[in-house]
Amino acid sequence: xxxxxxxxxxxxxxxxxxxxxxxxxxxxxxxxxxxxxxxxxxxxxxxxxxxxxxxxxxxxxxxxxxxxxxxxxxxxxxxxxxxxxxxxxxxxxxxxxxxxxxxxxxxxxxxxxxxxxxxxxxxxxxxxxxxxxxxxxxxxxxxxxxxxxxxxxxxxxxxxxxxxxxxxxxxxxxxxxxxxxxxxxxxxxxxxxxxxxxxxxxxxxxxxxxxxxxxxxxxxxxxxxxxxxxxxxxxxxxxxxxxxxxxxxxxxxxxxxxxxxxxxxxxxxxxxxxxxxxxxxxxxxxxxxxxxxxxxxxxxxxxxxxxxxxxxxxxxxxxxxxxxxxxxxxxxxxxxxxxxxxxxxxxxxxxxxxxxxxxxxxxxxxx
Amino acid sequence: xxxxxxxxxxxxxxxxxxxxxxxxxxxxxxxxxxxxxxxxxxxxxxxxxxxxxxxxxxxxxxxxxxxxxxxxxxxxxxxxxxxxxxxxxxxxxxxxxxxxxxxxxxxxxxxxxxxxxxxxxxxxxxxxxxxxxxxxxxxxxxxxxxxxxxxxxxxxxxxxxxxxxxxxxxxxxxxxxxxxxxxxxxxxxxxxxxxxxxxxxxxxxxxxxxxxxxxxxxxxxxxxxxxxxxxxxxxxxxxxxxxxxxxxxxxxxxxxxxxxxxxxxxxxxxxxxxxx
Amino acid sequence: xxxxxxxxxxxxxxxxxxxxxxxxxxxxxxxxxxxxxxxxxxxxxxxxxxxxxxxxxxxxxxxxxxxxxxxxxxxxxxxxxxxxxxxxxxxxxxxxxxxxxxxxxxxxxxxxxxxxxxxxxxxxxxxxxxxxxxxxxxxxxxxxxxxxxxxxxxxxxxxxxxxxxxxxxxxxxxxxxxxxxxxxxxxxxxxxxxxxxxxxxxxxxxxxxxxxxxxxxxxxxxxxxxxxxxxxxxxxxxxxxxxxxxxxxxxxxxxxxxxxxxxxxxxxxxxxxxxxxxxxxxxxxxxxx
Numbered sequence: 001x002x003x004x005x006x007x008x009x010x011x012x013x014x015x016x017x018x019x020x021x022x023x024x025x026x027x028x029x030x031x032x033x034x035x036x037x038x039x040x041x042x043x044x045x046x047x048x049x050x051x052x053x054x055x056x057x058x059x060x061x062x063x064x065x066x067x068x069x070x071x072x073x074x075x076x077x078x079x080x081x082x083x084x085x086x087x088x089x090x091x092x093x094x095x096x097x098x099x100x101x102x103x104x105x106x107x108x109x110x111x112x113x114x115x116x117x118x119x120x121x122x123x124x125x126x127x128x129x130x131x132x133x134x135x136x137x138x139x140x141x142x143x144x145x146x147x148x149x150x151x152x153x154x155x156x157x158x159x160x161x162x163x164x165x166x167x168x169x170x171x172x173x174x175x176x177x178x179x180x181x182x183x184x185x186x187x188x189x190x191x192x193x194x195x196x197x198x199x200x201x202x203x204x205x206x207x208x209x210x211x212x213x214x215x216x217x218x219x220x221x222x223x224x225x226x227x228x229x230x231x232x233x234x235x236x237x238x239x240x241x242x243x244x245x246x247x248x249x250x251x252x253x254x255x256x257x258x259x260x261x262x263x264x265x266x267x268x269x270x271x272x273x274x275x276x277x278x279x280x281x282x283x284x285x286x287x288x289x290x291x292x293x294x295x296x297x298x299x300x301x302x303x304x305x306x307x308x309x310x311x312x313x314x315x316x317x318x319x320x321x322x323x324x325x326x327x328x329x330x331x332x333x334x335x336x337x338x339x340x341x342x343x344x345x346x347x348x349x350x351x352x353x354x355x356x357x358x359x360x361x362x363x364x365x366x367x
Numbered sequence: 368x369x370x371x372x373x374x375x376x377x378x379x380x381x382x383x384x385x386x387x388x389x390x391x392x393x394x395x396x397x398x399x400x401x402x403x404x405x406x407x408x409x410x411x412x413x414x415x416x417x418x419x420x421x422x423x424x425x426x427x428x429x430x431x432x433x434x435x436x437x438x439x440x441x442x443x444x445x446x447x448x449x450x451x452x453x454x455x456x457x458x459x460x461x462x463x464x465x466x467x468x469x470x471x472x473x474x475x476x477x478x479x480x481x482x483x484x485x486x487x488x489x490x491x492x493x494x495x496x497x498x499x500x501x502x503x504x505x506x507x508x509x510x511x512x513x514x515x516x517x518x519x520x521x522x523x524x525x526x527x528x529x530x531x532x533x534x535x536x537x538x539x540x541x542x543x544x545x546x547x548x549x550x551x552x553x554x555x556x557x558x559x560x561x562x563x564x565x566x567x568x569x570x571x572x573x574x575x576x577x578x579x580x581x582x583x584x585x586x587x588x589x590x591x592x593x594x595x596x597x598x599x600x601x602x603x604x605x606x607x608x609x610x611x612x613x614x615x616x617x618x619x620x621x622x623x624x625x626x627x628x629x630x631x632x633x634x635x636x637x638x639x640x641x642x643x
Numbered sequence: 644x645x646x647x648x649x650x651x652x653x654x655x656x657x658x659x660x661x662x663x664x665x666x667x668x669x670x671x672x673x674x675x676x677x678x679x680x681x682x683x684x685x686x687x688x689x690x691x692x693x694x695x696x697x698x699x700x701x702x703x704x705x706x707x708x709x710x711x712x713x714x715x716x717x718x719x720x721x722x723x724x725x726x727x728x729x730x731x732x733x734x735x736x737x738x739x740x741x742x743x744x745x746x747x748x749x750x751x752x753x754x755x756x757x758x759x760x761x762x763x764x765x766x767x768x769x770x771x772x773x774x775x776x777x778x779x780x781x782x783x784x785x786x787x788x789x790x791x792x793x794x795x796x797x798x799x800x801x802x803x804x805x806x807x808x809x810x811x812x813x814x815x816x817x818x819x820x821x822x823x824x825x826x827x828x829x830x831x832x833x834x835x836x837x838x839x840x841x842x843x844x845x846x847x848x849x850x851x852x853x854x855x856x857x858x859x860x861x862x863x864x865x866x867x868x869x870x871x872x873x874x875x876x877x878x879x880x881x882x883x884x885x886x887x888x889x890x891x892x893x894x895x896x897x898x899x900x901x902x903x904x905x906x907x908x909x910x911x912x913x914x915x916x917x918x919x920x921x922x923x924x925x926x927x928x929x930x931x932x
Contacts, residue, residue: 467663486868493681
């Protein structure tokens, strides 16, 4: 099992089945089941305390679940110790051993697998080259920048051709520009070598940028799993709608019953009636939350649509965000891309708001 | 954890073994001094374990013996003077090292570590030589100077650590509010380093009170410290009075350690809310 | 109002050179009277009395009697260092992995002996080791020996008692080094295929080495010049250099020769301290206390 697998047969999937992990009375992970396809880049996304890290630690073998099974490539590894799982892992920080050179760090997993010295060095140099750090092998980790250190950590995690690469917020310690650069670089590398990746992050932009699919978690429960496009366009819960991208929420009450995906009318708190798509079946007269993206709101002449007043205009170069107060006292955000026709309204000006019914989603209490 | 049953115990055998050795070492550390305690209340001239009876005879002997009491009082006196001197001098020096611009700073730092690196026997004999000529042997001044120089490194390092821990911007803020350096020290610096200073003072006292080597040499027949008196008694007759003294000293150390911990955590809490 | 503080804020520091010197003055005076002057005078005795000479030093390092004392001192100091290291590492490791009440108890078990009088601890060992002492009582009670063993005034007793006295100086720096190793290092090692033993051998132990070095130096240096314990627990056969110095001063009144012995001891101690300058981190002891 410790023998490095052939590069081409490395794409292996992961199945997590009914995973439960309790810390005292708290269920950190609550009956999570999901499957990672071979060669897929899956992001586990959620706020802190959502259970995303615990799931990763269970896959890695640092947490043993209270219930459930974890299979890698069809093999049940739920109780296998970490050192014998043959998985790769990149941590947030503190991952490179400070007393070893860069090359010794990368060769370490090969040494643990009994690979001879010459082959170790050759393969470590090759891995170093893969992450574009040729010539840095003799340095100590402390002599590298944060980005270089994480590239070495990745090289060390892939040098023994693990079946799966686990990444625990590996870019969160880097500053913004470097982080964006490393996101793309890591994604490239993953596609190049075709390894299955499970990537934990609390940064939705990062998840959307890098992952083939994203699993959104909250309070230990899996909220939704799907492609970045699906999550953004068709969130299944209000939490997902709020967590992925920017969203306006308006409270209201249904004026008619509707099945999932049907257009329904909703009365907002101010009495104004609007239209939205129902997420799940909704009865008449139940409270709902309507979610709508800032860039899907449009301005109409005052007197038309939902009445509002411009409170603030925030200029951000490529777009301007307007903060609009509705009669019920809520503030909605509306984004006008730069270069569009017509100027923005003045602050204090009364305007009307409208949107297409298919761009607004009504979530009942259950969602 | 269920993982442990399923994995078998071999993975944890190594850890368990190291843990067992570790606990044995704590017993080794604590047992000798703790064994003395019950023995000190035995009634017989001969120390035994366990004691065959209960008697405070040896404690009475200690309190009834002017030699013991004088030595104890002298040690207390030296301890108090040393504590004050070492704390004040050490805090001043730490401030100069961190906040000041001291010429020859490296050399001064070397001087601070000196008494820790130089074996106490060397210092003791050297002081004996000079103090005898200066008529300082057996005097409060002589002992206080000797003990202060020995306790200073600990005070300086504790206060330095406390000074490095807190944000120098707080002092800059006070200075920019118009407070002079003295008032800044009084109202900002001192309250913030107080936990460090208090524990440093306590340790300075213990170092002085327990100091045996230098005291062995610079005591004279009339004026000797408690450790010197103990040294003589251990060397000439291992009497049970010593067991009583040892027990009281151990209890005093426990009280001092617990006390320092309590004071420190209380002051820590206070300064934390002050800085938040 | 704004001009005055600015004067004190030169270079981000608050006190001028004069003020700094004034703050350091009491220390400098004390260091002169109680440190520089005494050591200087003693070394002067050894080099210039009656006339400039190295005879006292020559005697110290050539006469077999004294040479034996020095070799014994080195041997005992080395044994104590090794023994304390073997005992301290597991305890420091356990402390580094503990928290809350358990950690508090373990720390107390190290700090209590550290701050208990050396005389108390030495006396305790004498009581335990003496002919009718606790250990002999136990041994005979268990039927292991039929008559009391001579335990006191042996080199083994000196090593044992000194190890007990110096153990905290080994535990604390190792604890501090182990405490500073983030959990992620051993997790990373295991993830990369290292067994528990390999993790210890390749990662945890090497990373504890700064603490180990610092502890070994501290214990070795303290052991070289140790006076109380060997003077009381060792007999004349176990004389170490500190006892020899004391004997020269108190019985022979030979200050020059005592000065030479101290000179040799100092040279040795300073050499080691300079060689390992960076490893001697005194703040570690104070910081954890």
